[in-house]
Amino acid sequence: MKVVISLGGIFFADAEKLKNAAVVFDELAHSYDLCVVTGGGVKAREYIELARELGANEALCDYMGIALTRINAKLLIAALERAYPEPFLDYKDVAVAKASDREGGGRIAVMGGVSPGYTTDAVAAILAEYLNADLILIVTSVDGVYDADPHKDASAKKYNKLSPKELVAVTMKEELKAGSRIVIDPVAAKIIERSGIKTIVIDGRSDPRAIIDAIHGTHHGTEIAK
Numbered sequence: 001m002k003v004v005i006s007l008g009g010i011f012f013a014d015a016e017k018l019k020n021a022a023v024v025f026d027e028l029a030h031s032y033d034l035c036v037v038t039g040g041g042v043k044a045r046e047y048i049e050l051a052r053e054l055g056a057n058e059a060l061c062d063y064m065g066i067a068l069t070r071i072n073a074k075l076l077i078a079a080l081e082r083a084y085p086e087p088f089l090d091y092k093d094v095a096v097a098k099a100s101d102r103e104g105g106g107r108i109a110v111m112g113g114v115s116p117g118y119t120t121d122a123v124a125a126i127l128a129e130y131l132n133a134d135l136i137l138i139v140t141s142v143d144g145v146y147d148a149d150p151h152k153d154a155s156a157k158k159y160n161k162l163s164p165k166e167l168v169a170v171t172m173k174e175e176l177k178a179g180s181r182i183v184i185d186p187v188a189a190k191i192i193e194r195s196g197i198k199t200i201v202i203d204g205r206s207d208p209r210a211i212i213d214a215i216h217g218t219h220h221g222t223e224i225a226k
Ligand code: UTP
Pocket: 007, 008, 009, 010, 038, 039, 040, 041, 042, 044, 061, 062, 063, 064, 065, 066, 069, 112, 113, 114, 115, 116, 117, 118, 119, 120, 121, 123, 140, 141, 177, 178, 179, 180, 181, 182
């Protein structure tokens, strides 16, 4: 089974959190074909904000974010035992490496952002589509997809289940600026819709072993499936 994980920026705040997640990924790599796409976190937002203050346009700000997601990819690789040694820069390179890796099966492909206009959730969705993955797991700083931002609106309602079409409708209301705090960006939602790949959004703030449970079908987040 092929699984692509979008690992939210909150994992890169401290070494222990990252190490605990890496242990889970190394364990999963024994049984699953695994790719992990790393988010940018607070550092990305800091650089984006600085660039914006200096007059940078949104595309340049996006490139700031991409650079930080790639640094975080290197950090995760440093914590993993079973990863390819460098972050991948493009989707097709992951497919080529996995296809030619006859000897060392079970290695984890790690990559950050790719191009302006979306977030690493879209990168995970595109990679999953390109590899014909079975599951996309978005591990983030909220416990699922809401009808409004739960950090700002106490009455926001969480969805336990959404169709891809409903996900598109929910996410299209979001503003797509560099560094904006959205659970799933609209590009990711459209890719999930067209590929039809089952997607689960779970809370990354608790025990990372929740990632294993979610892959096995048990979670308290939002499931996006037809
Ligand atoms: P993230 O993927 O970390 O954004 O990319 P996020 O999902 O909002 O953050 P987390 O994971 O929940 O913490 C950070 C920023 O980098 C740029 C965007 O500006 C994005 O907001 N980015 C990232 C791109 O432009 N393209 C990419 O492929 C990836």
